[in-house]
Amino acid sequence: MKEYRPQEIEPKWQKVWEEKKVFETPQYSEKPKYYALVMFPYPSGTLHVGHVKNYTIGDIVARYKRMQGYNVLHPFGYDAFGLPAENAAIAHKIHPKKWTMDNINTIRGQIKKMGISYDWNREVITCNEDYYKWTQWIFLKLYEAGLAYKKPGAVNWCPSCQTVLANEQVKDGKCERCGTTVTMKHLEQWYFKITDYAEKLLEGLDRLPGWPEHVKTMQRNWIGKSTGAEVDFPVEGLDKKIRIFTTRPDTIYGVTFMAIAPESPLVLELVTDEKRKEVEEFLARVALEDRFKRTSLEAKKEGVFLGRYAINPLTGERIPIYVANYILYEYGTGAIMAVPAHDKRDFDFAKAYGLPIKQVIKPKEGDWNIEEAPYEDEGVMINSGPFDGLDSKKGIEEVIKYIEEKGYGKRSVQYKLRDWLISRQRYWGAPIPIIYCDKCGIVPVPEKNLPVKLPENVEFLPTGQSPLTLSEEFKHTTCPKCGGPAHREVETMDTFVDSSWYFLRYVNPKLEDKPFDTSDVNYWLPVDQYIGGVEHAVLHLLYSRFITKVLHDLGYVGFDEPFQNLFTQGMIYKDGWKMSKSKGNVVSPDDMIEKYGADTLRMYILFMAPPEKDAEWxxxxxxxxxxxxxxxxxxxxxxxxxxxxxxxxxxxxxxxxxxxxxxxxxxxxxxxxxxxxxxxxxxxxxxxxxxxxxxxxxxxxxxxxxxxxxxxxxxxxxxxxxxxxxxxxxxxxxxxxxxxxxxxxxxxxxxxxxxKEEEITIVVQVNGKVRGRITVPADSSEDQIKEKAVENVKKLVEGKQIVNIFYVPGKLVNIVVK
The missing domain is CATH 1.10.730.10 (Isoleucyl-tRNA Synthetase; Domain 1)
Incomplete structure (x- = not known):
């Protein structure tokens, strides 16, 4: 009998598939199309079996659909820009491109050994000029549409990585990549106006039944839609107003102080000379704190009085204005009307600083000791002038109407979602295609001049500035408008921009005059099945949806959602930990293939647990x-x-x-x-x-x-x-x-x-207790089965009256006797 030798048969068939170009996908076919896609990896080293799980799941789907008669597009590529390559350049004196391409060659070989059925002709590498040229093109399209802009602002800064981080890249106040505590820095940055698409991004989730509900919930929570009112509180003695957003305008009569975020420019605008030194010292101390921890419910509430008062437009009362550590600049307007009787954070701050606590909502039944704890539920309005006695839910509407009638504010919808910060102070990314001219100002690079190429010869020093700032050759250029001397933008784009459209490039990876052909992407997209880790639920998936919607609105694609179905696979752990080199618990697919063969590894990865669940190796x-x-x-x-x-x-x-x-x-x-x-x-x-x-x-x-x-x-x-x-x-x-x-x-x-079974076994019960079993032809009638059942337990029912006989088809007969 033939012996099983996977080390011989696996390379043999891999070679046959490659020679016969079995997995090359025709652009069009009479067969129905099916686009199966796994999230592409960052090539930071070799793969472990946790990565391979994702690709194996995708391969099962692609092979199964191919056998069902579909024209299957199953491509692969690499999310190849990013900070680790730059860190490697600093540590090992190796160019990021060489480090990246060496890793890509290793990973490609590992995947081929697994027998994954990718169409390698469609391979995409985001750090190649023929790809990032079109990433820059997408930037220009957003800029032309008013969706890319530059503004100064407080940003998350990682002192270790020496770069700006998006809000989504900060986890519990620490850099997602290296774990260093994130600080605040004020810089001019480029943003994409994703907030213009907040409602479309929310609405689109309702049209994605093929997505896991928990992923959609994560996106809804991140977008964070709130309905309420914007209200202007005049500042006493100044021609200024503090605009706040509140979801509880029914509590406006209970405001006893105003609180402003430390990062808000309003703080230094409003502080009096007497209070300036104290406030500046407070701001300096707070700037070193973890923003996300300091704003948590449990954190100690701290602040400083600015020496100013605001006026409650509905009551005329003077309200002290504080800078407070528990206010986030990014949410709402960065300032709040504080109602300590009905909000836990405000309550804690008021207690700490001896501020009044004024109850304006009472429970519908029973009493509440407002000195003990805030009452945060719905109830009945009290101490609220003309609104006394109103149900607080109805009161929200009535107060908004009153505010609008009086011109104090307006009904408003706000989102927690902030605009997407795309500037990065690093080299290894797609250069932002912008030129600065003293005469013409900000000038976009003309399309015909794309790509803006990364210079090869740059110095890698962790200075906090992009290494591109050290490249005179790169910086100095000519203004495309006036022909005068100008300089380039020296920052690069967030790598999430690269990955926000790669699924479109797979359709036409070698197209030179445009990023993709509209008719081709309209044939292949949306992706029929997208597979990847749930850790990308907010970042990558949200950004990809945004870019797709923009391209749709600009007329470049005929669909506004990129992924029809989404599957999020679980991780593989070893010794109770996620696999990592630092923990020494990495299982190499190469070792497993050498020992057992790729087919055994594939089967084990799929067998060890339901694929959406985490599993222990x-x-x-x-x-x-x-x-x-x-x-x-x-x-x-x-x-x-x-x-x-x-x-x-x-x-x-x-x-x-x-x-x-x-x-x-x-x-x-x-x-x-x-x-x-x-x-x-x-x-x-x-x-x-x-x-x-x-x-x-x-x-x-x-x-x-x-x-x-x-x-x-x-x-x-x-x-x-x-x-x-x-x-x-x-x-x-x-x-x-x-x-x-x-x-x-x-x-x-x-x-x-x-x-169909020729014979079936039927359980026989007497008064609900099993007393026997009968085997009968599968096509027996109910009467025949009942008759045989009675015969089977004849001795047990002799001399007794049969009251009824119940039959559950194909399963049991229950004879009721007395």
Whole structure:
């Protein structure tokens, strides 16, 4: 019998697939299209089995859909710009491009060893000029549409990475990449106006039934829509107003102080000379604190009185103005009307500084001690002038109407979402295509002059400035408008800009005169199945949706959502930790392939847990799957030996054959349902294992196995395992005498007739207790089954009156006697 040698058969079939260009996708086809896409990796080193899980899931989907008759687009690429390459350049004196391309070559080789069915002709590398030229083009399109702009502002600064971070890249006050505490810095930065699309981004989520609900919830929470009112509070003695946004205008009569965020320019505008030194010292101290921790509910509330008062427009009362550490500049207007009786943070601040607490909402039933804790629920308005006695929910509407009538403010919708900060003070990114001219001001680089190329010869020093600022050759240029001397923007774009449109470039990766062909992307997009980690729920997915909607509104694409279905896979842990080099718990796919073969690794990754769940790597687990793979192989070649020998029967199927064929077609049906019903690959493989056990029993116990049945099983088994263990399947198919490639074959159908059982076993109960079992022909009538059931328990019911007989079709008969 032929021995299983994956180290020989896997490279053999990989070479055949490559030579025959099996996975190259025609741009158009009579077949229905299917775009299967996994999130592309950042090439920071070699892959571990956690990465491979993502690509294996995607490959199962692509291979299965191909076998179902779809024209499948299944491309791959690399999110190749980013800070780690620059850090490597500093640490190892190696150019970021060389470091990146070396890693890409390693990763490409690892993926090919796994037998992943990518169309390598469509490979995209975001740090190549033929890609980032079009990233710059997208910037220009947003700039032309008024969606890219520059403004000064407080930004998140990572002292270690020496760069600006978007809000989404700050986790618990620390840099997402290196874990250093993030500080504040005031810089002029470029932004994309994603806030203009807040409502469209929210509304679009309702049209994505193929997305996990928890991912949509994360995006809704990040966008953070709030409905309320904007109200202007005049500053006493100055021709200034403090505009606040509140979702609870029903509490406006309870305002006892105003609070402004430390980062707001208003603070230094309003502070009196007497208070300036104290306020500046407070601001300096707060600037060193973690913004996100200081604004948490539990954090200590601190502030300083600015020496100024505002006037409540509805009551005329003087209200002290404070700078307070618990106010976020990014949310609302960066200033609040503080109502300590009805907000926990305001309450804590008021208690700390001895400020009044004025109750204006009371519970509908019972009393509330407002000195003990704030009352934050709905209720009845009190101490609120003409609104006393109103239900607070209705009061919100009535107060807004009153504010609008009097000209004190207006109804407003606000979002937590802030504009997307895209400036990065680093080299290894797409240069922002902007020129500064003393005469003409800000001038966009003309399209014909793209790409603005990164200079090769730059110095990598962690100075806090982009290394491009040190390149005289790069900086100095000519103004495209007036022809005079000018200088380039020396900052590069956030790498999330690169990844916000890469799925479009796969459609036309070699197109030179535009980023993509509109008719081609309208054929392929939206992506039918997108697969990746849930950690990208807010950043990458939100930005990709935004850029797609902009391109749609500008007329470049005919769809406004990029991903029709989304699947988020779980992580693979080892020793209870996420795999990382620093923890020393990385499992290399190369090592596993060398020891067990790629097919075993693929099968184990899919079998270890439902793919959406996290799973713990087990060396014993992959050993167990390897034993199964070998048993399946051995059974297969036992069948081939019988098929090709003089032994075995060609006669009609007996009882054992019919039972095994029934199991075969039940397995085919189940695996199809498992794949299509939520990617239940683990239970699909479990079904394959169960059938293999039944096949073993048949081969070991039946003296002359039926050749006709074995031919059918051999053919179906090879087809069924093809998406999961493609190399093994090709070898089996070839040895079965087939001349085609199995990857080009159709997925097998199951036979409904074969699933029908000739005999069924029925449980017999007497007064609800099991007293026997009967075997009857599957087509027996209800009366026949009841009659046989009574006969089966004849001794137990003799001399008793049968009151009723209940029949549950195909399962049981319950005889009620007294």
């Amino acid at each position: 087990s060396d014993a687990g992959i050993e167990g799957v390897n034993r199964f793979v070998k048993r399946l192989w051995n059974n297969y070649y036992k069948m081939l030996d019988i098929i090709n020998s003089q032994d075995g029967e060609e006669s009609e199927f007996g009882k054992e054959e019919k039972a095994l064929r029934r199991k075969l077609h039940a397995m085919i049906k189940k695996i199809k349902e498992d794949i299509e019903g939520g990617f239940k690959f683990n239970t699909a493989i479990a079904g394959l294992m169960e059938f293999n056990n039944q096949l073993s029993d048949y081969l070991e116990t039946v003296q002359k196995p039926n050749k006709k049945l074995l031919r059918e099983i051999a053919e179906k088994i090879a087809l069924i395992i093809s998406p999961f263990a493609p190399h093994m399947a090709e070898e089996m198919w070839h040895d079965l005498g087939k001349e085609t490639l199995i990857v080009e074959e159709r997925w097998p159908d199951y036979d409904e007739e074969a699933l």
